[in-house]
Amino acid sequence: MLSVLTAALAAWFLVGLVPRVYKSSAQITTGIMSFKGVRVGEQNEFIQEFEIQSKFSNLIEYMKSRPGINRLSKLLVQHDLAPQPGEVPFRQLKKDVKITTQDINNYLAALELHSDPKPEKDSVLAGEADIKTLAKARELEKALGYDYETLKDKIDIQRVKESDYIKVEYKSDNPNQAYYVVSKFCSEFLNYYNNSRESATDKSVSFYNNLVKEKKDSLDRLTVGLNRYSKNNHIVGLPEQSQAIVSQIKELEMVRNDELKKKAAADAVNRNFAFEDSLHVRKRESTIIDDVTNNSELARVNDQINSVTAQYVDSGMKDKNMKDRLDNLKAHRQLVSLDLAKKRRKDGDPQNDLEKESYYKSLDARNNSSSLEKSVAVIEAKLEELKTQRDQLVKNNADVQKYSQDIDVAKKEYQYAVERQNLADVNKQSSERENPMRIIEPPFPPDKPENNNRPLIAAFAGVSAGSLATILLFLLIYFDSTISAPFQFKKQVGIPLIGIVNKIKSSALNNFNQLFTENSKAKDSERFKESLRKIRHEFEISGAKSFLFTSLKEREGKSFIVASLAYSLGLINKKVLIIDTNFKNNTLTGLSNQRMQENPITQEAKRMPGSSDLGFQIDLSRTDVIGNKGGASSPSERLAGIDFNKKMEGYKAEYDFIFLEAAAINKYSDASELTGYVDKVIAIFDAETNIKAADQDGIAFLKSLGSQLQGAILNKVDLSNLK
Numbered sequence: 001m002l003s004v005l006t007a008a009l010a011a012w013f014l015v016g017l018v019p020r021v022y023k024s025s026a027q028i029t030t031g032i033m034s035f036k037g038v039r040v041g042e043q044n045e046f047i048q049e050f051e052i053q054s055k056f057s058n059l060i061e062y063m064k065s066r067p068g069i070n071r072l073s074k075l076l077v078q079h080d081l082a083p084q085p086g087e088v089p090f091r092q093l094k095k096d097v098k099i100t101t102q103d104i105n106n107y108l109a110a111l112e113l114h115s116d117p118k119p120e121k122d123s124v125l126a127g128e129a130d131i132k133t134l135a136k137a138r139e140l141e142k143a144l145g146y147d148y149e150t151l152k153d154k155i156d157i158q159r160v161k162e163s164d165y166i167k168v169e170y171k172s173d174n175p176n177q178a179y180y181v182v183s184k185f186c187s188e189f190l191n192y193y194n195n196s197r198e199s200a201t202d203k204s205v206s207f208y209n210n211l212v213k214e215k216k217d218s219l220d221r222l223t224v225g226l227n228r229y230s231k232n233n234h235i236v237g238l239p240e241q242s243q244a245i246v247s248q249i250k251e252l253e254m255v256r257n258d259e260l261k262k263k264a265a266a267d268a269v270n271r272n273f274a275f276e277d278s279l280h281v282r283k284r285e286s287t288i289i290d291d292v293t294n295n296s297e298l299a300r301v302n303d304q305i306n307s308v309t310a311q312y313v314d315s316g317m318k319d320k321n322m323k324d325r326l327d328n329l330k331a332h333r334q335l336v337s338l339d340l341a342k343k344r345r346k347d348g349d350p351q352n353d354l355e356k357e358s359y360y361k362s363l364d365a366r367n368n369s370s371s372l373e374k375s376v377a378v379i380e381a382k383l384e385e386l387k388t389q390r391d392q393l394v395k396n397n398a399d400v401q402k403y404s405q406d407i408d409v410a411k412k413e414y415q416y417a418v419e420r421q422n423l424a425d426v427n428k429q430s431s432e433r434e435n436p437m438r439i440i441e442p443p444f445p446p447d448k449p450e451n452n453n454r455p456l457i458a459a460f461a462g463v464s465a466g467s468l469a470t471i472l473l474f475l476l477i478y479f480d481s482t483i484s485a486p487f488q489f490k491k492q493v494g495i496p497l498i499g500i501v502n503k504i505k506s507s508a509l510n511n512f513n514q515l516f517t518e519n520s521k522a523k524d525s526e527r528f529k530e531s532l533r534k535i536r537h538e539f540e541i542s543g544a545k546s547f548l549f550t551s552l553k554e555r556e557g558k559s560f561i562v563a564s565l566a567y568s569l570g571l572i573n574k575k576v577l578i579i580d581t582n583f584k585n586n587t588l589t590g591l592s593n594q595r596m597q598e599n600p601i602t603q604e605a606k607r608m609p610g611s612s613d614l615g616f617q618i619d620l621s622r623t624d625v626i627g628n629k630g631g632a633s634s635p636s637e638r639l640a641g642i643d644f645n646k647k648m649e650g651y652k653a654e655y656d657f658i659f660l661e662a663a664a665i666n667k668y669s670d671a672s673e674l675t676g677y678v679d680k681v682i683a684i685f686d687a688e689t690n691i692k693a694a695d696q697d698g699i700a701f702l703k704s705l706g707s708q709l710q711g712a713i714l715n716k717v718d719l720s721n722l723k
Helices: 002-017 045-063 066-081 101-113 131-144 148-154 175-232 238-272 279-294 296-314 320-344 353-433 454-479 486-492 512-517 523-542 558-570 644-654 670-677 693-704
Strands: 022-029 156-159 165-172 438-441 497-502 546-551 576-579 623-626 657-661 680-686 709-717
Touching: 002 454, 022 175, 045 156, 045 165, 066 101, 066 131, 066 148, 066 175, 101 131, 165 175, 175 353, 175 438, 238 353, 296 320, 296 353, 486 497, 486 709, 497 523, 512 523, 512 558, 523 558, 523 709, 546 558, 546 644, 546 670, 558 576, 558 623, 558 657, 558 680, 558 709, 576 644, 644 657, 644 670, 693 709
Parallel strands: 497 709, 546 657, 546 680, 576 623, 576 657, 680 709
Antiparallel strands: 022 165, 022 438, 156 165
């Protein structure tokens, strides 16, 4: 409670020392959610909402950037160092600031020189050549608390819930300064923003105008180049021209093949003409050949056939009249050859009609073969010409396609540039009509300070202090290794408790008989008696007769508990035998005044009126004690050669309960050696001690006894831990 009250009073006092704060605010509409901004679509709302949040975040960060705050810094410095008539400075320079009057004058002169901020400037001092002056400017701003970092942290810029508005707030101990900062910041930022926006719009329009002109010039150059190429190469329609030439080549090849076949047939006829192998026959043949060769009419007809054939091939072999003329000339040549053959025949010639026919066929075959050979040559020449034209058309086609592809790309780029140009023009016209950002709720000078929540802070401080104190207390309890209370004993040790003995004043132990027979007003005495009675009941219902009392450490109160329980059992007429087997600290032996012999364990039990070795007087009228001389030997060494189990059986027949005490488990092995002689083991723990790492082995030993472990007795417990 004291910590709560102290914290509350301290908070009340400290809050009272804090200067009162005044707040001024303004609201700005951004245009992000309006028709010029992003509309939330119906198909992909998550992405659109993310885009809106991103735009607001970018805008807020832009407002907090140096261009948005630097101008405000200069105006505040100017207001305080060179106030206008009627203005009161908000702050004064401290005396320890190392800034000269000349530095201040240079700064103010620079402000006048760069009073109109441009979008591309990051500072009103941009453009100054003297970097030292700029450094002094930063030092001056920081001295007055108007530097960029300070103002950025103090000006609060937030979006108003899910609206299109942004709120700008500033708190100060001077109400006029709060109003001045918000008012100037909003106006200066909007001025800078609009200038920057107009500059960007103008640059965009100029850029796309130049881009449109560039793309139009590129498209025109490509179109003129294609037209010039087509004219120079006589290109009218490439597909039609190519198809016509390929068709002509196919037809001429077919005609050439027919002509070659005809020539082969004529040559075969000529080879079949055989003259008699005689001199006058060869001479006659030579004469016939000379007549055919030198005949002017036949030569004229052959020339006409060759000329018409060439014209017919050049015309594409499509002129029917020319074909008919060519056929007529060939028929006329046959008649000329026949007449010539008849003229060479003499009357009374012994050759028969067959020989005459052979002359005629031979003569006609020779003429026809010669004509066909010239016709094939003409066709071959035409084919070469057409193939050359075809190859040139292939090259022209590739060039034209390249021109066409470039023109298509240029058209698309030009169309895109025109679209962007139109959009830039629309944006410029729109920006000239309406600015998307404007102040819709101007700031006002605050008329009263902000609520400092003094009572609330004091109450919160008190509650926090109380909570922290409680948490600290719980932590101390949680990490506390003491066993001062039963719940701590269960957490630290984990052995069942059969009884708890509270701490009692030593004066109450001067006379046990008086303590148990008289009513006492002392709470500790009454609680002590009831604790012993509860433990006594546990012994009665256990069914065991022999008990070994031990502890982890020395001086835990084993002898005191043994003597007290023996007395308590004597009150209900139970006979108790105490055997002091703690050779290392034989306190119980002091209950007997008999001097021990050499083998003390075999001494007869002696009933004694009591002793002062325990620090109090106790009358054990129904208790016998077997003591020992002490020493460094262990119980197994002392009992060597003695059938102690047999002796224990004899004692059980004579006594109701037998109590043995063993030395501390952490230091000696006595307890483990004596567990074989008793029914149950009782562990005594002092509530005023801590459980440490060295005690874990002893606790593990006790737990390993299983059902033989009756439980533990927690001794010297403070009454405050038993409530």
